[in-house]
Amino acid sequence: MAPSRTSTVKSKHATNKSGIKNSKTSTRSKSDGVSKPKSAKSKRTQSKGVSLGSVTGKGSALNKLKKKRRVYTEKELDIPALNMITPVGVEKPKGGKKGKVFVDDRESMLTILAMVHADKEGQIESKMMKARQMEAIRDARKAEAEKRVEERKDRLDEAKEGLRKKRKRAAAEREEKAGGGVKAEAVAGTRPLRKRKSVSFA
Amino acid sequence: MRPLTETETQTLFTKLANYTGNSLKNLIAPLENGPNADRYVFRIQQSRCYYVRLSIANLATSIAREKLLSLGTCLGKFTKTGKFRLHITALPILAEHARYKVWVKANGEMPFLYGGHIVKAHVGRWSDDCPEHQGVVVYSMNDTPLGFGVTARSTQEARRLDPTGITCFRQADCGEYLRDEDSLFATS
Numbered sequence: 200m201a202p203s204r205t206s207t208v209k210s211k212h213a214t215n216k217s218g219i220k221n222s223k224t225s226t227r228s229k230s231d232g233v234s235k236p237k238s239a240k241s242k243r244t245q246s247k248g249v250s251l252g253s254v255t256g257k258g259s260a261l262n263k264l265k266k267k268r269r270v271y272t273e274k275e276l277d278i279p280a281l282n283m284i285t286p287v288g289v290e291k292p293k294g295g296k297k298g299k300v301f302v303d304d305r306e307s308m309l310t311i312l313a314m315v316h317a318d319k320e321g322q323i324e325s326k327m328m329k330a331r332q333m334e335a336i337r338d339a340r341k342a343e344a345e346k347r348v349e350e351r352k353d354r355l356d357e358a359k360e361g362l363r364k365k366r367k368r369a370a371a372e373r374e375e376k377a378g379g380g381v382k383a384e385a386v387a388g389t390r391p392l393r394k395r396k397s398v399s400f401a
Numbered sequence: 402m403r404p405l406t407e408t409e410t411q412t413l414f415t416k417l418a419n420y421t422g423n424s425l426k427n428l429i430a431p432l433e434n435g436p437n438a439d440r441y442v443f444r445i446q447q448s449r450c451y452y453v454r455l456s457i458a459n460l461a462t463s464i465a466r467e468k469l470l471s472l473g474t475c476l477g478k479f480t481k482t483g484k485f486r487l488h489i490t491a492l493p494i495l496a497e498h499a500r501y502k503v504w505v506k507a508n509g510e511m512p513f514l515y516g517g518h519i520v521k522a523h524v525g526r527w528s529d530d531c532p533e534h535q536g537v538v539v540y541s542m543n544d545t546p547l548g549f550g551v552t553a554r555s556t557q558e559a560r561r562l563d564p565t566g567i568t569c570f571r572q573a574d575c576g577e578y579l580r581d582e583d584s585l586f587a588t589s
């Protein structure tokens with residue numbers, strides 16, 4: 200009992216200092232005093248370990264994310280397909296002059312030909328359309344000019360006719376005014392002659 | 402000697418399409434039915450474009466470039482600016498696939514073959530609905546191709562033209578075989 204008591208005394212201090220009555224450590228301290236500080240240390244280390252562990256866990260997740268971002272495709276890495284030595288002459292220089300690309304197969308030539316032909320066809324069609332439109336405009340203009348000429352001719356003829364009629368009318372009026380003039384004789388014929396005679400001698 | 406690039410092919414076909422119709426695609430049609438049938442191809446040798454059978458073009462690879470003078474039918478030459486000039490040697494190919502034609506009377510043949518343009522008085526007949534500045538192949542009245550050129554007027558306008566008016570501008574005529582004998586096949 201005595202060693203236990205001593206131990207309890209020691210433990211009493213410890214329990215008082217710790218201030219935890221119902222903790223496992225306090226109960227343990229009653230039974231075994233030597234093991235107590237060890238257990239406390241271990242507890243501390245455990246608690247520290249747990250806290251550290253939690254921190255390290257978060258860090259590892261971040262690291263994982265970072266690692267995920269840095270995943271390269273094989274193209275990016277530019278690794279040759281077969282890991283073998285390529286002679287200097289065989290390897291093509293990157294980004295240099297690529298040289299001419301020849302068209303010698305029938306399919307690609309036919310494609311180019313079809314494109315060219317469609318283009319030409321469109322051009323010819325538009326030319327024809329334009330020519331037809333111009334022709335129509337020209338015809339319309341020609342018809343209009345002809346109409347104008349005809350109109351002018353008509354007007355001229357009308358004026359001529361008017362003048363002719365006017366002259367005739369004037370002549371007739373003059374005749375009327377002249378009364379038994381020489382002209383009246385010529386127009387009237389023989390009958391007015393007699394009349395004149397009768398008039399003059401009457 | 403090499404095949405044509407894409408732009409060169411396009412330039413060549415655009416030029417040929419001025420004179421020919423849709424039948425131009427028969428130019429590159431295979432001669433027989435079969436996977437390895439012979440066909441005609443275009444080849445460039447010292448800026449001149451040749452229309453030649455593939456089998457002959459393959460044989461010609463055994464001749465040094467500077468020694469190879471000509472092969473197949475010469476269609477014309479590519480200028481340094483990348484344009485294409487048709488030569489009179491292309492006439493048989495153009496005549497075969499011609500779209501618009503002009504026939505000249507017997508009295509107009511010699512003036513044309515001496516390098517003159519075609520006046521209306523010399524035209525025997527022409528294709529209907531031909532627009533202005535359109536490539537045409539010139540034939541004699543007995544359907545012998547004489548050369549090619551471009552129309553100066555459309556068919557409708559040319560009808561109203563006076564007899565001395567130019568209907569077709571000459572581009573190439575068979576007289577060139579004699580007139581340009583020295584430079585027609587010489588490469589330098």
